[in-house]
Amino acid sequence: MPSDEMWINMGPQHPFNHGLWNLRVKLKGETITQAEPIIGYLHRGWEKMVENRTYSQIVPLADRLCYGSSLSWNHLYCLTAEKLFGIEAPERAKYIRVAVLELQRITSHLTWLMAVGTDLGSYTIMTWSIRERELFLDLLCKLSGARMTYNYCRIGGVRNDFPENYERDVNRTLDEFERRLRDLESLMDENEPFLMRTVGIGKMDGKTAMNLGLTGPIMRASGVDMDLRRLDPYEVYEDMKFEICTHTDGDVYARYRVRMDEMRESMKIVRQAMAEAPSGPIRVKAPRCPPKGNAVCHVEDPRGESLMYMVSDGTERPYRLKVRSPNFVNLSASPPMLLGFKISDVPAIMGVMDMCIGETDR
Amino acid sequence: MSQVIVYDSPDRSVEDVTNDIRSKFPSVEVLKVAPRRMHLRAPREVFLDLCKFMKDDLSFEHNSCVTPVDYMDHFTVVYHISSWTNHIMAEVQVDLPRDDPTVDSITPLWGGANWHEREAYDLMGVVFKGHPDLRRIMLPEEFRFHPLRKDFTVGRRV
Numbered sequence: 001m002p003s004d005e006m007w008i009n010m011g012p013q014h015p016f017n018h019g020l021w022n023l024r025v026k027l028k029g030e031t032i033t034q035a036e037p038i039i040g041y042l043h044r045g046w047e048k049m050v051e052n053r054t055y056s057q058i059v060p061l062a063d064r065l066c067y068g069s070s071l072s073w074n075h076l077y078c079l080t081a082e083k084l085f086g087i088e089a090p091e092r093a094k095y096i097r098v099a100v101l102e103l104q105r106i107t108s109h110l111t112w113l114m115a116v117g118t119d120l121g122s123y124t125i126m127t128w129s130i131r132e133r134e135l136f137l138d139l140l141c142k143l144s145g146a147r148m149t150y151n152y153c154r155i156g157g158v159r160n161d162f163p164e165n166y167e168r169d170v171n172r173t174l175d176e177f178e179r180r181l182r183d184l185e186s187l188m189d190e191n192e193p194f195l196m197r198t199v200g201i202g203k204m205d206g207k208t209a210m211n212l213g214l215t216g217p218i219m220r221a222s223g224v225d226m227d228l229r230r231l232d233p234y235e236v237y238e239d240m241k242f243e244i245c246t247h248t249d250g251d252v253y254a255r256y257r258v259r260m261d262e263m264r265e266s267m268k269i270v271r272q273a274m275a276e277a278p279s280g281p282i283r284v285k286a287p288r289c290p291p292k293g294n295a296v297c298h299v300e301d302p303r304g305e306s307l308m309y310m311v312s313d314g315t316e317r318p319y320r321l322k323v324r325s326p327n328f329v330n331l332s333a334s335p336p337m338l339l340g341f342k343i344s345d346v347p348a349i350m351g352v353m354d355m356c357i358g359e360t361d362r
Numbered sequence: 363m364s365q366v367i368v369y370d371s372p373d374r375s376v377e378d379v380t381n382d383i384r385s386k387f388p389s390v391e392v393l394k395v396a397p398r399r400m401h402l403r404a405p406r407e408v409f410l411d412l413c414k415f416m417k418d419d420l421s422f423e424h425n426s427c428v429t430p431v432d433y434m435d436h437f438t439v440v441y442h443i444s445s446w447t448n449h450i451m452a453e454v455q456v457d458l459p460r461d462d463p464t465v466d467s468i469t470p471l472w473g474g475a476n477w478h479e480r481e482a483y484d485l486m487g488v489v490f491k492g493h494p495d496l497r498r499i500m501l502p503e504e505f506r507f508h509p510l511r512k513d514f515t516v517g518r519r520v
Binding site: 039040043045047048052206210211212213214215223224225226231232246248294296298305307309311319320322324328329331332333361 | 365366367368369370398423424425426427429431432440442446449451453472473474475476477478485499500501502509510519
């Protein structure tokens with residue numbers, strides 16, 4: 001190996017990798033010539049563990065896959081289990097789920113914005129977005145009683161209906177947040193150093209991204225109009241009117257833009273779902289044991305396509321439960337984005353991925 | 363500035379796509395066809411050819427997941443492959459004998475399968491022929507077991 005080339009371990013403890021993982025990069029001078037993400041530091045054996053739990057015991061465990069967007073995992077588990085049991089949530093529960101999922105998406109994106117802010121040296125964006133996120137955490141706390149791991153969805157519906165005056169509170173929060181989102185955007189978009197560190201960095205075109213299995217905002221930033229809420233609608237997304245945010249540049253700045261735009265669209269969906277929710281029951285009773293068989297479900301997580309595949313042998317515990325985490329695949333596709341860029345671009349490229357190791361390692 | 367690739371309405375129906383597979387691969391069993399879903403079972407000898415056909419001619423662009431399941435007497439590897447163009451998610455099951463869990467790797471076709479296959483090898487011990495870099499991913503290299511197999515017990519509730 002020539003003396004000017006070297007391998008550097010960025011992690012498992014490094015300010016830019018949120019969570020425990022390691023990025024090994026090979027440098028020639030300051031340019032990255034090879035990169036290899038290493039995971040497994042947080043592998044808890046989730047898939048083995050749930051084979052020893054009953055179906056209802058897994059609901060709170062599904063929360064723990066990712067503390068940043070626990071509700072979307074919780075919901076995905078319940079949706080897959082409902083398919084396996086052959087039941088369907090009542091209409092009102094579906095609307096409630098859609099509204100709450102979109103609140104969760106905004107919260108998750110704000111957590112990501114906080115992380116990107118610190119990675120790229122803007123501490124104001126961190127404090128501001130964390131403050132805005134608290135508005136939504138308050139809403140979710142009022143709904144479910146917890147700030148982060150909500151344990152809200154149930155197999156066959158949701159745990160409780162909206163509390164008193166909830167629609168009013170949500171609309172007030174959204175009105176306020178709409179104004180503050182403009183502030184957040186101007187803080188980033190008019191920030192010259194931020195633009196210098198993001199525009200044209202970490203480029204990936206749509207065809208490559210598709211082959212490498214990328215999904216979610218990163219894929220949409222590469223100019224692919226792919227969103228499971230449209231392509232394979234679940235719950236009541238078919239009836240919701242919203243745009244799918246795309247960008248054609250495929251660089252870090254495009255990925256940032258897509259997520260910011262998505263927060264606006266999520267607000268639209270929350271308002272619609274709250275206004276259109278019919279009255280009625282919110283939960284049906286699920287049997288204890290599902291019939292023999294298997295079920296698969298995939299939904300649009302804030303980070304991309306998350307999928308669960310469940311096999312039942314007719315007992316009260318799942319025979320096999322496989323989780324496809326969007327971050328797991330997005331991370332595996334990251335080396336081609338890094339090649340040819342400088343080591344100082346790594347926090348920008350990887351930070352914008354919204355890493356969550358809880359769901360990556362399981 | 364390039365164009366956005368849009369998938370607004372499906373190009374072909376799921377029945378149409380299934381009939382193509384039926385006529386090209388008579389040994390592939392069609393388990394179930396539902397709206398936007400297609401369930402197949404393929405023998406492992408034709409599996410790679412089936413995947414090539416699905417990718418090149420039926421525009422299945424995306425590999426979602428690779429799931430090995432241990433049924434004690436055999437392994438089943440379940441592939442979820444999506445076509446955004448036709449709005450279909452296909453589920454392809456491949457049965458493998460327990461004493462020789464070997465199947466062709468689809469990583470050369472869909473790069474997204476890379477880490478899924480590594481994980482399947484790591485935790486379940488399924489070997490993927492033709493994978494560019496089949497190493498353990500979650501567990502350390504020197505680990506001697508495949509812990510997601512049903513005969514791996516730690517002696518207590520985990």
